[in-house]
Amino acid sequence: GIQVEQSPPDLILQEGANSTLRCNFSDSVNNLQWFHQNPWGQLINLFYIPSGTKQNGRLSATTVATERYSLLYISSSQTTDSGVYFCAVSTSGTYKYIFGTGTRLKVLA
Amino acid sequence: SAVISQKPSRDICQRGTSLTIQCQVDSQVTMMFWYRQQPGQSLTLIATANQGSEATYESGFVIDKFPISRPNLTFSTLTVSNMSPEDSSIYLCSVESGRKYEQYFGPGTRLTVT
Numbered sequence: 001g002i003q004v005e006q007s008p009p010d011l012i013l014q015e016g017a018n019s020t021l022r023c024n025f026s027d028s029v030n031n032l033q034w035f036h037q038n039p040w041g042q043l044i045n046l047f048y049i050p051s052g053t054k055q056n057g058r059l060s061a062t063t064v065a066t067e068r069y070s071l072l073y074i075s076s077s078q079t080t081d082s083g084v085y086f087c088a089v090s091t092s093g094t095y096k097y098i099f100g101t102g103t104r105l106k107v108l109a
Numbered sequence: 110s111a112v113i114s115q116k117p118s119r120d121i122c123q124r125g126t127s128l129t130i131q132c133q134v135d136s137q138v139t140m141m142f143w144y145r146q147q148p149g150q151s152l153t154l155i156a157t158a159n160q161g162s163e164a165t166y167e168s169g170f171v172i173d174k175f176p177i178s179r180p181n182l183t184f185s186t187l188t189v190s191n192m193s194p195e196d197s198s199i200y201l202c203s204v205e206s207g208r209k210y211e212q213y214f215g216p217g218t219r220l221t222v223t
Contacts, residue, residue, distance in 0.1 A: 031210040041146075041199050043214040045110070048207075086151065088212075095140055095205060096167075097212060099152040 002027045004089055004100035012106045013077050021072040021103045023087035031090040032063055033097070034072050038083045046072070046085075077107045111136050111206040113215035121221045122192055129188045130218045132202035137182035139205070142212065143175070146199040155200075158185050192222045 003026040013019055023032075034046040047054050047061040049070065054061055058077075063070040070087055084104050088097040112135040122128050132141065143155040156164040156177055164177040178186045189196050203214045 033211065035214075041217045041219060043152075043201065043217075045211070045213060048211045088152075090210065095142070095157065095210060095212075096154055102151050 002029070002089065002091065002098050004087060004098050006085075006087060006100040006103050008103060009101065010104045010106075012108065015077060015079060015107055015109050017077050017107075018073070018075045019077060019105070021074070021085050021105075023070040023072070023089075023100050025068050025070075025089050025100075027068070027091065029065065029068075029089040030092045031097070032065075032070055033088050034061055034070070035086045035088065036081075036083050037086060037102075043086075074105075077105075079107045079109050081105060082107050110213050111138065111204050113202065113204060113213060115202060115215040115218050117218060118216065119219040119221075121223060124193050124222055126192055127188055127190045128192065128220060129186050130200050130202075130220075132185045132187070132215055134183045134204055136206075139182070141179065141185045142203045143177065143185075143187045144201045144203065144214075146201065146217075148197065152201065155187070189220065192220075194222045196220065197222045 005024045007022045036044045049061045049063045051065045058075045060073045084102045087100045090097045114133045116131045141158045144152045146152045155170045156166045158164045158179040176188045199217045201217045203212045206213045
């Protein structure tokens with residue numbers, strides 16, 4: 001089955017710093033989502049981005065489907081950005097999402 | 110997007126017992142999904158629940174251990190049966206909402222088995 005790897009696995013930043021999180025997948029995908037899991041366990045939708053680039057405030061994401069990767073950019077990080085970031089992918093005609101390994105982010109004040 | 114609630118939000122259970130988790134959505138949805146997140150791990154799909162049909166289970170998950178009900182288009186339950194400490198996890202339900210294939214998640218049920 002499809003493999004989804006995220007890097008880095010852990011990241012510590014000072015407040016105000018920028019960061020790039022990467023999601024690599026081993027096969028063609030038709031759907032890709034980025035989520036933020038906050039310290040209470042809630043999964044928050046960030047982007048639905050099977051291809052192209054999107055921006056939402058301090059966050060932006062780019063997916064290059066032909067090269068099988070997606071990037072999540074966080075600018076001017078805040079302590080509330082702390083948590084785990086997951087990408088999840090699904091292939092053609094299926095609702096079944098495979099989650100990546102996650103990036104655990106800690107932003108220090 | 111749909112608003113999803115889960116009950117209970119957390120529980121501590123004795124081994125050998127069963128717990129039923131409820132998932133309620135504020136709008137009608139065709140498909141509901143149940144995921145498990147073991148401590149420090151990523152999410153794994155347990156099963157897909159369609160209204161009016163039996164749930165479809167993923168490899169490694171069986172109906173006897175995780176029976177699912179889907180009585181209508183806004184509600185589903187997942188039961189974790191004959192629990193052991195290895196079942197300690199966060200259990201999350203999700204639904205497709207908004208654009209096709211985009212999933213949203215409930216707040217999760219944090220289960221600890223002693």
